Amino acid sequence: MCAGIERPRSDLFICEGTATAAVLDEGVVDGVEQLNAHFEALLAAGEQIEPRDWMPDGYRRMLVRQVSQHAHSEIIGMQPEGSWLTRAPSLHRKASLLAKVQDEAGHGLYLYSAAETLGVSRADLLDALHSGHQRYAATFNHPALTWADTGAIAWLTDGAAVVNQAPLCHTSYGPYARAMRRVCQEEAFHVRQGYDVLWSLCQGTPEQKEMAQDAVNRWWLPAVALMFGPPDTVAGGADDRTAAMGAAVSQRSMAWGIKRHTNDELRQRFVDNVVPQAERMGVTLPDPAIRWNEERGHYDFSPIDWQLFRGALGDGSQCARQRLAHRVAAHEDGAWVREAVDAYAAQLADGELESVELDDEGRRVS
Amino acid sequence: MTAEPTAEDTDLAEYVLRLGDDALVLCQRLCALVTRAPTIEEDLALANIALDLLGHARTLLAYSGTLDGTGRGEDELAYHRTERQFRSALLMELVPGDFAVTIARQLVYAHYSRLLWSALEKSSDATLAAFGARASREVEYHQMHADQWTVRLGRGTAESRRRMQAGLDLVWPYAAELFERDALVDRLDAAGTAVAPARLREEWEREVAAVLDEARLTLPKPAWQATGGRDGLHTEAFAPLFAEFRSVRLQYPGGTW
Amino acid sequence: MSERSARVLTPWEVFIRPRRGLAHQHVGSVHGADADMALANARDLYTRRGETVSVWVVRSDSVHAASPSEKDPFFSNAAHKPYRYPEHYIPLNEESGHDG
Numbered sequence: 001m002c003a004g005i006e007r008p009r010s011d012l013f014i015c016e017g018t019a020t021a022a023v024l025d026e027g028v029v030d031g032v033e034q035l036n037a038h039f040e041a042l043l044a045a046g047e048q049i050e051p052r053d054w055m056p057d058g059y060r061r062m063l064v065r066q067v068s069q070h071a072h073s074e075i076i077g078m079q080p081e082g083s084w085l086t087r088a089p090s091l092h093r094k095a096s097l098l099a100k101v102q103d104e105a106g107h108g109l110y111l112y113s114a115a116e117t118l119g120v121s122r123a124d125l126l127d128a129l130h131s132g133h134q135r136y137a138a139t140f141n142h143p144a145l146t147w148a149d150t151g152a153i154a155w156l157t158d159g160a161a162v163v164n165q166a167p168l169c170h171t172s173y174g175p176y177a178r179a180m181r182r183v184c185q186e187e188a189f190h191v192r193q194g195y196d197v198l199w200s201l202c203q204g205t206p207e208q209k210e211m212a213q214d215a216v217n218r219w220w221l222p223a224v225a226l227m228f229g230p231p232d233t234v235a236g237g238a239d240d241r242t243a244a245m246g247a248a249v250s251q252r253s254m255a256w257g258i259k260r261h262t263n264d265e266l267r268q269r270f271v272d273n274v275v276p277q278a279e280r281m282g283v284t285l286p287d288p289a290i291r292w293n294e295e296r297g298h299y300d301f302s303p304i305d306w307q308l309f310r311g312a313l314g315d316g317s318q319c320a321r322q323r324l325a326h327r328v329a330a331h332e333d334g335a336w337v338r339e340a341v342d343a344y345a346a347q348l349a350d351g352e353l354e355s356v357e358l359d360d361e362g363r364r365v366s
Numbered sequence: 367m368t369a370e371p372t373a374e375d376t377d378l379a380e381y382v383l384r385l386g387d388d389a390l391v392l393c394q395r396l397c398a399l400v401t402r403a404p405t406i407e408e409d410l411a412l413a414n415i416a417l418d419l420l421g422h423a424r425t426l427l428a429y430s431g432t433l434d435g436t437g438r439g440e441d442e443l444a445y446h447r448t449e450r451q452f453r454s455a456l457l458m459e460l461v462p463g464d465f466a467v468t469i470a471r472q473l474v475y476a477h478y479s480r481l482l483w484s485a486l487e488k489s490s491d492a493t494l495a496a497f498g499a500r501a502s503r504e505v506e507y508h509q510m511h512a513d514q515w516t517v518r519l520g521r522g523t524a525e526s527r528r529r530m531q532a533g534l535d536l537v538w539p540y541a542a543e544l545f546e547r548d549a550l551v552d553r554l555d556a557a558g559t560a561v562a563p564a565r566l567r568e569e570w571e572r573e574v575a576a577v578l579d580e581a582r583l584t585l586p587k588p589a590w591q592a593t594g595g596r597d598g599l600h601t602e603a604f605a606p607l608f609a610e611f612r613s614v615r616l617q618y619p620g621g622t623w
Numbered sequence: 624m625s626e627r628s629a630r631v632l633t634p635w636e637v638f639i640r641p642r643r644g645l646a647h648q649h650v651g652s653v654h655g656a657d658a659d660m661a662l663a664n665a666r667d668l669y670t671r672r673g674e675t676v677s678v679w680v681v682r683s684d685s686v687h688a689a690s691p692s693e694k695d696p697f698f699s700n701a702a703h704k705p706y707r708y709p710e711h712y713i714p715l716n717e718e719s720g721h722d723g
Binding site for chain 3: 099341349
Binding site for chain 2: 631653654655656659660663664666667668671
């Protein structure tokens, strides 16, 4: 293939089922085995899978689950920080926080779009979120109790997310990888602004520093445990059997190139990032086992065993119920608006333009 | 030592403070809606508008603090005044009801502010003129957003139409205050530094009437007009809004943020 | 109401011209009941950091696509035509392989 050729992009929205049908109808390849061989060959060559490619059902299902859970996490993740938008202690902080919460909405939308290329609709995904059939990161089931929590959330949970997400920029499914590249590009500022919030508090009055330390104490475990998923290696704290089970899931995902690293590998990378940052700022991470291990070239920390992991989940907590209720209320309160949009669009449908353009002033051209 | 401000600077400081407080209080109301919008797209749009308004408030408050000779910065003015010292129009602090009320308020304010910022581009005050040029472009989008939603809701379903009309009826009595004239505004207008908003009223009415016409909604004819915000006489909704706004800062006196 | 069939969920593809002189590039998709809404949503979602000269939205179902597979005959004529590319020819100057 010649370098620089501009090939038509195919990450377009595809209705359910047409992805496989299109290829089959053209008779380009026939038989599931041949299709699968083609799919595996693409992966082996490090090529990305695009929406119109044939893909095994398991791959599609795993992606739908992962991408939609990721999208839901962005949307629910708006809440803990969003509740502080009205109380930000300076106008500068208010602007940063608004921009950050807005980014999270945007990231949710990128990811829902990526999920839609797999043949699911956002309405279905939101229904699944609202009914509890699909999950979001349990990290966000923890309450944001003080202003310092906005800093700790951004520094620790976004810091963890960045570690998770950087490899996903090269994940095997094209639309997901492209969405993640946008997310990662934009998220660069999130972690920094969170660290900055805490840094200022640590430079402030003793009461402010106390607020910062308290928030770090509460957000450490949700970040280090929940943002990376359960332990999937013995070294990470799982017993042999659990590690094997966790590893089986991770390995399936890794074989398909969706995931690139084990949960525990990424967790270690996060701890290695964060410990020196905490020291420099002057806060203590609430894990007495943290110390530099010369031999391994990594920081040791308490293994996230299953007991610790489950404890951090906070399933069924008051806050978890509140998060979902907040989301459902917004959706239900908005039903009449969405109905109006629909009804108006139906009136317009005749003679509707197929495309329109904005000029650089933001005005409509056509 | 800063020199004692001139009479005109004192006037201008007060005028700029009014405009800055409008943007700040409306931003605060929009902040509370983020995560509660009818669609995720709309969460994004409202946050975008809130960010623009916050930018306006910061510029205007900081400028006011320079003009009045106190040297107060944006945060000093935003967080460390008392309720009675806020100069925002009552429209901004109205408790948000449903999405239609939000859109009705945006419609009123977006058209007003676009006209005002555009007019201020010709101010003899260089700072205000530069601000007007920047802000008028930003609120053009706010106006488009409000116009489109007004039409969609006005022409959508029977329910959306009823709600949109109710929203308009609710906010309309608060529109007149934006165009009030007083001695201060007249002095600045005569000097060419500021624009008396009363001069924008006709154009504003023409514009919003055209939108309501397209939306097949009725232009409200309010039986009363709200007033008092420019003198710091607010509604009872203001104190809770302000208490929330500065709650963190109040708990940590002498803090650095 | 059945939101599954709702027009508010109509998908649109978004194309952005990041700088003057560049072609519009596909950046992703948005939902919108009509073109105005799709444009407004595209603006909010994809141009928050102000790197855009212009935006197009095109209804996803108006895009006619073919399989991207390398084997797909639709694209086969793009391959094996090295003469379409400057690198195929003698460089204009000796220092580089490019005629810059």
